[in-house]
Amino acid sequence: MRDFTVPAVVTAVPVGGLADSVFERAERQPGLPVLARKDAAGRWQDVSALAFRDQVLAVAKGLLAEGVRFGDRVALMCRTRYEWTLLDLALWSVGAQPVPVYPTSSAEQVWWILHDAGVSAVVVESEDHAMTVGSVIGRLPLLRRLWQIDAGAEAHLVAAGAHLADSVVHRHRMALTPDTPATVLYTSGTTGRPKGCVLTHGNFMAECDTMLARYERVIRPRPAEQPTTLLFLPLSHVFGRVVQVAALRGGVKLGHLPVLSAAELLPDLAAFRPGFFLAVPYVFERLFHAARRRAESEGRLAAFDRAVEVAVRYAEATEARAFGTGPGPGAALRLQHQLFDRLVYARFRDALGGRCAAAMSGGSALERRLGLFFDGAGIRVYEGYGLTETTGGTVVNPPERVKFGTVGQPLPGTSVHIADDGEVWLHGRQVFQGYHNSPQAAAEALYEGWLATGDVGSLDEDGYLTITGRKKEIVVTSGGKSVSPALLEDRVRAHPLVAQCVLVGNDRPYVAALITLDPEAMAHWLAMRHKPALPPQRVVRDAEVEAEIRRAVLAANTHVSQAESIRAFRVLGTPFTEERGLLTPSLKLRRAAIERAYAADVEELYRR
Numbered sequence: 001m002r003d004f005t006v007p008a009v010v011t012a013v014p015v016g017g018l019a020d021s022v023f024e025r026a027e028r029q030p031g032l033p034v035l036a037r038k039d040a041a042g043r044w045q046d047v048s049a050l051a052f053r054d055q056v057l058a059v060a061k062g063l064l065a066e067g068v069r070f071g072d073r074v075a076l077m078c079r080t081r082y083e084w085t086l087l088d089l090a091l092w093s094v095g096a097q098p099v100p101v102y103p104t105s106s107a108e109q110v111w112w113i114l115h116d117a118g119v120s121a122v123v124v125e126s127e128d129h130a131m132t133v134g135s136v137i138g139r140l141p142l143l144r145r146l147w148q149i150d151a152g153a154e155a156h157l158v159a160a161g162a163h164l165a166d167s168v169v170h171r172h173r174m175a176l177t178p179d180t181p182a183t184v185l186y187t188s189g190t191t192g193r194p195k196g197c198v199l200t201h202g203n204f205m206a207e208c209d210t211m212l213a214r215y216e217r218v219i220r221p222r223p224a225e226q227p228t229t230l231l232f233l234p235l236s237h238v239f240g241r242v243v244q245v246a247a248l249r250g251g252v253k254l255g256h257l258p259v260l261s262a263a264e265l266l267p268d269l270a271a272f273r274p275g276f277f278l279a280v281p282y283v284f285e286r287l288f289h290a291a292r293r294r295a296e297s298e299g300r301l302a303a304f305d306r307a308v309e310v311a312v313r314y315a316e317a318t319e320a321r322a323f324g325t326g327p328g329p330g331a332a333l334r335l336q337h338q339l340f341d342r343l344v345y346a347r348f349r350d351a352l353g354g355r356c357a358a359a360m361s362g363g364s365a366l367e368r369r370l371g372l373f374f375d376g377a378g379i380r381v382y383e384g385y386g387l388t389e390t391t392g393g394t395v396v397n398p399p400e401r402v403k404f405g406t407v408g409q410p411l412p413g414t415s416v417h418i419a420d421d422g423e424v425w426l427h428g429r430q431v432f433q434g435y436h437n438s439p440q441a442a443a444e445a446l447y448e449g450w451l452a453t454g455d456v457g458s459l460d461e462d463g464y465l466t467i468t469g470r471k472k473e474i475v476v477t478s479g480g481k482s483v484s485p486a487l488l489e490d491r492v493r494a495h496p497l498v499a500q501c502v503l504v505g506n507d508r509p510y511v512a513a514l515i516t517l518d519p520e521a522m523a524h525w526l527a528m529r530h531k532p533a534l535p536p537q538r539v540v541r542d543a544e545v546e547a548e549i550r551r552a553v554l555a556a557n558t559h560v561s562q563a564e565s566i567r568a569f570r571v572l573g574t575p576f577t578e579e580r581g582l583l584t585p586s587l588k589l590r591r592a593a594i595e596r597a598y599a600a601d602v603e604e605l606y607r608r
Contacts, residue, residue: 001418004463008413010209012429017176017201019056019092021249026053032226034248036255036272037082044255044272052086055154059090060172061164062157066121066145070095070172073117073184076235077101077110077133078125079258083149084235085244087123090157092182092201094172099184099196100236102585103129104578109194109585111136114143116437117184117196121145123153178202184436185238187388196436197388199238206429207391208246210411218358218382218399219252219276228355230274232257232265232283237586239362242392243278266290266351273353280363282587284370284381289496291348293524307344310336311376312369315404319372322401323462337376345377352379360384362393363586365467365486367494368405375404383407385467389451391430395465406464416465422456423471456484473591475505481563483511488566491556496521497548500576502594503566504602510567512605514598515549516575536573546571568605572598 025034026049033046047055068074074091076098078084091098099117101110103125110132114122120142124130130148137143147153182201186194212219220227229252233240247254255272257265260283269277295304313329314337320326329337349356359374362384374381384396385407395416397408410416414428427450434442445452456474457467469484476482485503492501492513499518505511522539526532529544539545549571557565576582582594595602 001459001461001463003415003417004410004459004465005415006410006412006463008210009213010206010413013178013202013205013209015177017092017095017173017178017180018182018204018245018249019089019173019176022049022053022056022089022093023173025049025248025251029251032251033253034251035082035085036253046253047082055086056089056093057166057169058158058161059086059154060093060169061161061166062159063090063094063096063161064168064172065161065164066157068094068096068121068145070175071097072121073097073099073119075099075101075114075117075119075122077103077105077122077129078149078235079103080231080233080235080240081125081149081256081258083125083154085248085254085256086154088235088241088244089248092173092176093169095176095180097181097183100186100241102234102236104585105132107132107135111139112193113186113196114140116193117186118142121147123147123149125149127151176201178205181433183241185241185388195438195441197238198433198436199388199391200433203391203430203432204242204245205249206413207242207393207411208249210413210430211242211246211393211396212250214396214412215382215399218380219250221275221357225275226251226253227276228253228255228272228274229277230255230257230268230272231278232260232268233278233280234260234586237363238386238388238392239278239280261286269353269356270351271353273355275355276358276360277356278360278362280587281361281366281370282364284359284361284366284374285493287352288370288373289518289521291351292496293521295344296524296528304344307340308373310340311345312372313376315372315375318375319402319404323403341378348377349379358382360393360396362386364588365407365490367490369494371402371404375402385455385465387451387453389432389445389453390426390428391432394426394428394430397464403460403462403464406460406466408465409463410465416459416463417450418457418459419452421471422458422468424453424455424457424465424467425450426453427451475503475511476507477505477511477563478507478509479563483560483564488513488556488560488564491559492552492566495549495552495555497525497545498552500589502576502589502591504595504605508606511564512602513553513566513569514572514594514601515569516572517545519575540571540573570598570601570605572601 030050032049034049035047036044039045074096088098178201180201181198183199184196186196231243257268295301317329321328358380360382366383371381382397384393386393394414395407395410417425431451454471455467456469469486474482489501500516502514553566
């Protein structure tokens with residue numbers, strides 16, 4: 001199949017902007033808790049629609065008093081926290097355009113975004129961020145204002161605008177239309193400078209309103225209860241931003257968590273008890289591995305692994321029944337599943353708050369077996385696909401029939417086309433206007449409303465899309481064999497000890513891999529085997545560790561032909577990090593930079 005379209009389920013919003021939902025909700029349901037934030041003691045406290053509206057209005061007046069005007073671009077450099085959402089909505093209320101900056105960005109990256117976007121003001125979270133901006137401020141002649149959240153930015157803005165009438169903000173807000181630019185959101189930039197995607201208020205409305213309508217029963221499984229979600233994705237990324245907007249438009253109570261790690265995430269999931277959450281595959285992998293390590297520490301590893309197998313088989317059987325290719329789980333399997341639900345799956349769900357029955361995954365591929373495990377354990381993960389240029393997800397597994405290992409079908413109102421060379425093209429109301437200051441790049445990506453994504457994929461007979469790689473990331477060996485690295489890399493990374501995997505082999509006789517280890521998993525692995533803690537350089541040369549990684553590589557190779565298989569690998573002592581220039585802020589691999597940094601290791605792989 002080359003083309004697939006799903007009809008729209010919502011009509012385009014004819015007027016207004018994204019901030020309107022805050023003011024309309026406060027009028028209709030003033031007491032509804034729309035957000036929750038932690039107090040000084042770390043307890044979650046609800047914020048009503050009316051209270052949030054008043055905060056947005058007060059900050060918006062302060063922005064006007066401090067010189068922010070309609071159409072101005074204002075940078076936000078901050079982790080995922082309540083204040084970001086407050087500032088986002090206040091800026092939209094006065095017609096300004098927030099420009100997200102990853103809080104981990106280097107001074108040069110900060111300069112490029114602030115310079116290219118032509119920002120007139122910037123809000124930072126901490127003194128460190130302020131110093132980063134300060135180090136390049138001499139090269140930013142348009143920058144007039146800087147506010148620091150941790151230094152009382154909110155109180156300062158509220159005081160500055162106290163003398164203004166509310167009507168001043170409303171006049172700005174009423175001037176917005178769906179075609180007005182809402183934000184300039186910079187791509188991760190795996191190669192070259194990141195480009196600024198201009199996304200309109202209408203782009204966000206189309207994306208979020210469609211998701212809310214299509215996934216109503218997923219988001220709100222109990223109609224009498226308000227849905228809740230905990231946001232821990234970076235708001236600098238389009239995925240996190242869409243969660244924020246959709247929650248506010250859909251009346252979903254939203255909490256923020258600024259640190260993305262299993263150690264921080266699990267206690268907050270247990271305390272906040274979200275009904276659903278959205279994450280990248282890395283989070284699902286960490287949650288699974290954390291549960292497995294906990295089971296091993298308690299002497300229950302064999303039972304846990306059996307429970308995993310039962311969950312996977314149960315989900316596979318359920319999937320087959322949904323597509324008419326099987327009868328569903330048999331009596332013996334159902335009995336085993338019920339047993340493990342009491343012994344293992346319920347504990348797993350309790351660790352995530354006990355109320356979560358669904359999640360969404362995007363940003364990169366979710367390994368099929370992992371998705372099946374979560375489903376069999378009682379938490380259905382809906383995998384999807386999208387880009388910054390498409391305002392997030394444009395293809396998602398439908399609620400009624402999930403096909404694990406695919407990214408699903410087009411969202412309603414969206415079309416997918418597979419070009420002759422396998423490139424995925426997308427069309428819909430959520431596709432961006434173009435790149436800021438780069439009409440040539442936009443002309444190369446957009447064809448009469450169709451976006452050429454740069455990703456390679458295929459549509460099956462049911463209209464489900466599978467992404468197989470990036471056009472620019474195909475490895476071509478000296479023998480002419482083309483290998484898409486994503487499948488093999490994901491398979492190797494499925495091993496608990498593996499953190500990252502990068503395939504190499506362009507113009508080489510065979511494919512090889514550079515592999516890094518997960519420090520937390522490695523420490524657990526050593527402790528369970530009563531081995532002393534070792535420095536990274538000794539760990540990677542340990543014979544047992546190498547044997548474990550070899551098993552992961554051999555398992556991955558079973559999914560490809562011999563010509564595509566990994567023939568050699570090297571375990572590295574240090575991970576690929578953003579600080580070293582080897583990852584983008586959204587944790588994507590900078591392949592060329594990694595090959596340059598480890599050129600000697602790559603050469604060694606081909607001397608054998």
